[in-house]
Amino acid sequence: MKKALLLLVLAQAFTVSAQDCPHCPPSPSWLTIFNPYSLPAVPEPDPLIEISTPALTRNVLASYCRRNTDVVDTIVFHHTQTPSTSTVQNINEMHLDRGSAADPWLMIGYHYTINSPYAGGTVPTPVVSQGRPFDLAGSHAGTNSYRSADEETKRLMALDGAMRCGTVSGPLTEATDKFSPSGLVKGNYNTVGIAIIGNYAKRTSENLGGWRPPNRRFPSASTIEMAGKLACELQRKHPRLKTIRVHRNYNSTDCPGLIEDRIPQIKAVAARFGCTFN
Ligand SMILES: [Zn+2]
Structure with a gap:
């Protein structure tokens, strides 16, 4: 005692x-x-890339979903199918215009844009911009597109509070469309959308700004460098972010054109900074 x-x-x-x-x-x-x-605090590594954060108009009537960012495990690359000189503000306006009175769009559907010259080009000045905030579900992988996910993503996604949706005027309530009947995960919910501004797909009657054979249009070395650094920077902040896919893996589309051929190089840039992607 x-x-x-x-x-x-x-x-x-x-x-x-x-x-x-x-x-x-x-x-x-x-x-x-x-x-x-x-004990001294462990210093954060210097950011790999500077990300500009322009003010972007939002439609306050639109619905949106705020997510637990732990559910985000995949980057989806896109091209914008616009001239390479378009800005993040142009893309934001374009996406706002796609909404209607019955179905208004909140803002740009991608979380990040990369402005960069085409291979061999000199304009525009390379810059990475924040689009939709990371903690809001994107609108880029197809509204009704679902894909398989690992067990941890599915567990996190099933939790109450993982995905709360509504409008600014009303309360946010838990999404009821997180899973398909067969247990696949909604593509827009567990992904982050990165759009490389420009048109990297073949010219067709629906894509008049595309490249004509045999003059294929690839992203420049600076674009690939910025995309790889951005991917790695995001993985440093969100360690569950381990997979890179492209829009075509979710929908029937030619997006992101020839950027798809450069995904191995983008992963190699990320690997130089210590990041590993599937
Ligand atoms: Zn796309």
């Missing part, structure tokens, strides 16, 4: 002196050594 009391007194003395207390005497040096609060 006496032993237990002695231990209790010692424990209390240790607790008080180990805390940051303005009324307490300074801790003896041996205690400071073992005080975890005295």
Whole structure:
């Protein structure tokens, strides 16, 4: 009994002196050594890439979904099928215009855009911009597109609070369309959309701005460098982000054109900075 009391007194003395207390005497040096609060914070690595955050117009009548960012495990690459000189603001306006009174669009559907010259081109100046905030579900992988996901993503997605949807005027409620009847996960919910601005698909009657054979249009080295750095920067912040796909993996579309051929190079850039993608 006496032993237990002695231990209790010692424990209390240790607790008080180990805390940051303005009324307490300074801790003896041996205690400071073992005080975890005295350890220097691990410095965050310098960001790999600068991301501009322009103010973008939003339609306050539109519905949106705020997500637990832990569910995000996949990057989906797109091209914008616009001239390479388009800006993130242009794409935002374009997506707002796609909405209707019955189905208004919130804002740009991609989370990031990369402005960069075509291979061999000199304009525009390469810049990465934030589009839709990361913690909002995107609108880029097809509204009714579902894909398989690993067990951890499915577990996180099933939790209450993983995906809360509504409008700014009403309460957000848990999404009821997170899974398909066969257990696939809604593509827009567990992904982050990155769009490389420009048109990298073949010219067709539906895509008059595309490239004509045999003059295939590839992303430049600077585009690939920026895409790889952005992917790695996102993985550093969201370690569950381990997969890179392209829009065509979700929908019947030619997006992202020849960017798809450069995904291995984008992964190689990310690997140079210590990031691994499937
Ligand atoms: Zn796309």
